[in-house]
């Protein structure tokens with residue numbers, strides 16, 4: 513049910529799986545929590561990273577809606593760093609996954625392991641193409657509250673990593689379902705963590721997003737200590753937008769335009785896009801998140817043309833937050849082109 517979301521391929525597996533087709537299998541490895549390599553943590557990357565701003569982040573001011581964000585976690589054969597921007601035309605945010613409290617994994621680790629000049633060159637190409645490069649944190653691998661991570665220390669470490677490795681910001685893919693369900697401090701943890709992140713990564717210079725599952729935007733009694741409605745009330749002003757996971761919540765959840773946009777099912781009431789906005793969250797911070805293909809999630813997939821229809825419907829009703837997709841390379845330029853359709857034509 514609510515027990516997993518983003519797949520997480522540990523880098524160890526990625527290294528072993530030198531045959532690319534290995535990963536064409538469903539990468540939604542439900543609840544994989546193996547630690548992967550704890551290795552690398554901050555600082556040790558290429559040995560000689562010039563910490564402070566090798567490039568000035570002032571140029572990266574605010575990115576404004578609509579946001580078209582694609583995650584990149586899966587290992588891609590032959591690559592050495594993020595794809596050429598031309599391969600992801602139509603997106604304006606590329607999220608390297610994942611930065612963990614214990615270090616980096618997968619695409620975040622690959623980014624860290626590039627030499628400084630390669631990173632800088634790629635960053636410039638992305639900037640020229642109008643694509644922000646951010647890192648996504650935690651994923652289903654870590655349960656920060658349940659594990660007792662200190663929110664302030666963790667925020668400081670992660671913010672320093674974002675700066676050291678010259679990114680435009682960070683996405684918080686918090687998936688500590690136990691903490692949310694048990695009400696044992698999840699909201700407080702998220703509030704402290706987000707507050708400290710924003711202290712370190714000022715608004716307008718750095719993007720901070722969160723990626724909650726859609727049901728968390730309700731006062732469902734299952735979430736004993738509240739969930740993201742409370743987070744939004746307390747620190748929503750520090751969060752640029754939400755990459756809402758409208759998937760992995762049940763076979764028929766959020767799979768029609770009605771269910772996705774205007775009336776969610778009785779399983780997760782009041783958590784369709786416009787219902788979340790009615791509960792007080794800024795409509796134009798609610799980015800619709802979907803898997804790229806059925807195999808990219810357990811459920812919640814919509815084909816691109818149907819999803820494009822929903823996106824157009826939402827846009828006609830005044831929404832323009834954008835679309836998030838898990839994940840590259842299944843989610844490519846063609847994928848986003850169809851989903852944007854005539855509502856958000858690619859110029």
Ligand SMILES: *[C@@H]1O[C@H](CO)[C@@H](O)[C@H](O)[C@H]1NC(C)=O
Pocket residue numbers: 547548549550551614
């Ligand atoms: C990662 O670190 C944690 C705690 O430091 C440890 O328990 C775990 O075994 C480590 N995992 C790996 C793969 O090294």
Ligand SMILES: *[C@@H]1O[C@H](CO)[C@@H](O)[C@H](O)[C@H]1NC(C)=O
Pocket residue numbers: 549550551552
């Ligand atoms: C880190 O990775 C290197 C090789 O990549 C390995 O030699 C080393 O033992 C690892 N360290 C830890 C703490 O896992």
Ligand SMILES: *[C@@H]1O[C@H](CO)[C@@H](O)[C@H](O)[C@H]1NC(C)=O
Pocket residue numbers: 560561562628
């Ligand atoms: C660090 O920055 C200095 C000055 O900007 C530069 O000369 C040096 O090559 C940089 N070192 C690395 C490892 O990038």
Ligand SMILES: *[C@@H]1O[C@H](CO)[C@@H](O)[C@H](O)[C@H]1NC(C)=O
Pocket residue numbers: 567568570
């Ligand atoms: C970085 O930004 C500061 C303040 O906005 C500016 O004074 C400085 O010249 C910039 N440095 C570079 C290398 O662009």
Ligand SMILES: *[C@@H]1O[C@H](CO)[C@@H](O)[C@H](O)[C@H]1NC(C)=O
Pocket residue numbers: 573574715716717752
């Ligand atoms: C950044 O975006 C936020 C919300 O989207 C907005 O309130 C703020 O004014 C923007 N800041 C800058 C510097 O553009």
Ligand SMILES: *[C@@H]1O[C@H](CO)[C@@H](O)[C@H](O)[C@H]1NC(C)=O
Pocket residue numbers: 781782790
């Ligand atoms: C859904 O929201 C409506 C009003 O916005 C409220 O009356 C109703 O009780 C909510 N349903 C649930 C199950 O929370």
Ligand SMILES: *[C@@H]1O[C@H](CO)[C@@H](O)[C@H](O)[C@H]1NC(C)=O
Pocket residue numbers: 731738741742790791792
């Ligand atoms: C959810 O609960 C909080 C209090 O914890 C309240 O402020 C808020 O209005 C509620 N939202 C809805 C949509 O009922």
